[in-house]
Amino acid sequence: MAASAAFGAAALLALVANVRAVPVVSEPTTTFTSETTNLPSPYAIEHYNVTSHGPYDGPPATTTGALSTKVLAPSIAPAPPPPQIVEYPADGELHGDQPMPFTPSGGIGTNGSEPIYKVASDFDYQSLALALYHEWIELDLFHWGLATFSEEEFDAYGINAEDRFLIQHMADQEIGHASVLANMLGPNAPKQCTYNYPVSNVREWVDFNQKLTRWAEAGVYGFLPHLNSGPAAQMLLQSITIEARQQMSFRQMGGQFPMPEWHTPGIPQSWAWTLLAPYVSSCPYNQTRLVWQNFPALHILNQPNPARINGSNVWNETTGGYANTLSTKDIPEDELCVNATDKTLDCPAAIANNKSIPLSYPGRQVFLKWDAPGQLVGPNNSYVTTTNCAEPKFALWLSQLNVTYTPLLNISYEERTAYTIQPNVSTWKNDPAVNGTMFMALTDVDLFVTPYNVSMVNPHVAALAVYQAG
Structure with missing residues (x-):
């Protein structure tokens, strides 16, 4: 290895000298290679091609519900922020001894301990x-x-x-x-x-x-x-x-x-x-169970449909369920944007498309219907949808850095239907907060939460969906 490396260095120096002597080189004439190290690559996890698809049709599960131990409280009480964050002056100066050159004090996992x-x-x-x-x-x-x-x-x-x-x-x-x-x-x-x-x-x-x-x-x-x-x-x-x-x-x-x-x-x-x-x-019979809650489904009856030329002018064009996946069933060929000849209306697979008709917009009525809790979902139908919120009053819009609430209107708790108005809010100027592939939940309070503690709203969620805002 040492001789080979020395030869490579000498050859490289010679090549550099030649390049300096000849101003223009049209084609490279020498290719340098290095010896490869024969270190074994780790094996990837064992996996296989799943051969069965479709809804679960097996026997009822013997264990149902989320994994659980002793639950200490129905919700986590709010607390003040950590004092060291409030008190740090953030003035651009250094306020502690440096653990090594060019390294400021602080940080997590920066004390030299071996990472596991x-x-x-x-x-x-x-x-x-x-x-x-x-x-x-x-x-x-x-x-x-x-x-x-x-x-x-x-x-x-x-x-x-x-x-x-x-x-x-x-x-x-x-x-x-x-x-x-x-x-x-x-x-x-x-x-x-x-x-x-x-x-x-x-x-x-x-x-x-x-x-x-x-x-x-x-x-x-x-x-x-x-x-x-x-x-x-x-x-x-x-x-x-x-x-x-x-x-x-x-x-x-x-x-x-x-x-x-x-x-x-x-x-x-x-x-x-x-x-x-x-x-x-x-899933396999001994599959690890999860602790997380399963909320009832929220159906967005006029979920925007990106397959349409006018994606906001829709009614019941999803395949149902939580994802509210678009459906192309019964849409005339001339109303599918993939067939549009006007470049401001078409939607071919591309690096980017800029359609002139927005998928959704502020002030849009969004019609909603939600499921009752108690439905069996998930692996082997062994999880149960639950909620502590019997009568939702707000639509929670979660997108970007914002959690925004709008009131539910024309509510029928018997039929579990309502509508709300898509809000006109911005994260920053010229940046509509309600945009992209985002999330909507129904809640019974308009609890103030921010990106770091959104889970605090879970005890108030009645139903959940993906909303295709843009």
């Missing part, structure tokens, strides 16, 4: 287990779509062979994500399950993908800063940044503007589990 990449609390375990459920379904969902729909069906929406290779590559990425999470969770990490997808064609599948990847991404953003294990958070962060790019790619394949929002929201774990669980049919 494993979960460190029940909160950590349950959060990463939830994230692993998402990685498993994405691995299957991406493969399932490629195997189910023909090349001609993909081509009709402008999703060509190179795009399909990207989807295959994104499925492969999930193998790495699942391997990282499973290794940090240990031997009882959740395994692959069987799944049920609310789609019947390519366009619906793409829409379900971009919604699922959004709530999976947002679900991690919601808990990541709260993990006890900083090293585990670091590893998960480096996976979820890929998830964000997947979500943007599926929006592009659906003909939507890739990232209309300026900030991506974080949601509580119970929201992510609520949105995911209905699409998990069955």
Whole structure:
């Protein structure tokens, strides 16, 4: 190795000398290579192609409900902020001794202790287990779509062979994500399950993908800063940044503007589990159970439909359920934006589309219907939807950095219906807060929460959905 390295250095110096002597070099004449180190790569987690899809039709589960121990209180009481944060002067000066050169005092996990990449609390375990459920379904969902729909069906929406290779590559990425999470969770990490997808064609599948990847991404953003294990958070962060790019790619394949929002929201774990669980049919008998709540479904009766030329002029054009995935059923061909000849109205798969008709807008009436609690959902129908909120009064809009409430109007608690008005609020000037693939919940109070403590509102949530604002 030493002789080889010395030879390489000498040859490099000679080449540099030649380049200086000859002003123009049209073609490289020498290629340098280095010896490879034969370090073994770690094995990825064992995985397989799921062969069964569809709703659960097995025997009733012997264990139902979320994992639980002694519950100390119905909600967590608010408390003042940590004094050290309030008291820090934030004046740009240094206020403590530096642990080493060019390093300020403070920080978490910066004292030289060896990082251990494993979960460190029940909160950590349950959060990463939830994230692993998402990685498993994405691995299957991406493969399932490629195997189910023909090349001609993909081509009709402008999703060509190179795009399909990207989807295959994104499925492969999930193998790495699942391997990282499973290794940090240990031997009882959740395994692959069987799944049920609310789609019947390519366009619906793409829409379900971009919604699922959004709530999976947002679900991690919601808990990541709260993990006890900083090293585990670091590893998960480096996976979820890929998830964000997947979500943007599926929006592009659906003909939507890739990232209309300026900030991506974080949601509580119970929201992510609520949105995911209905699409998990069955899991191995000894599967790790989760602690998170399953809320009833919120159906947005006039959910904006990105497949339409005028996506806001709709009624009951979803495949149902929590995701409110768009449906193309019974839409005339000349009203599908993929067929539009006017470039201001069309929506082919593209890096970006800028449609002249907005998908939603401030002042829009949004008509709602929500399910009663007590329904069996999730793996083996073994989880039960619950809520402490019998009579919701507000619609909570969670997008970007904002939680905004609007009153429910014309409420019928008997039929569980109401409508609300899409709010006219901005995160920043020229940045509408209600935008992109976002979230809506019904609540009985307009509790003040911010991005870091959104989960405090959970005891007041009656139902939950994805809202396609843009």
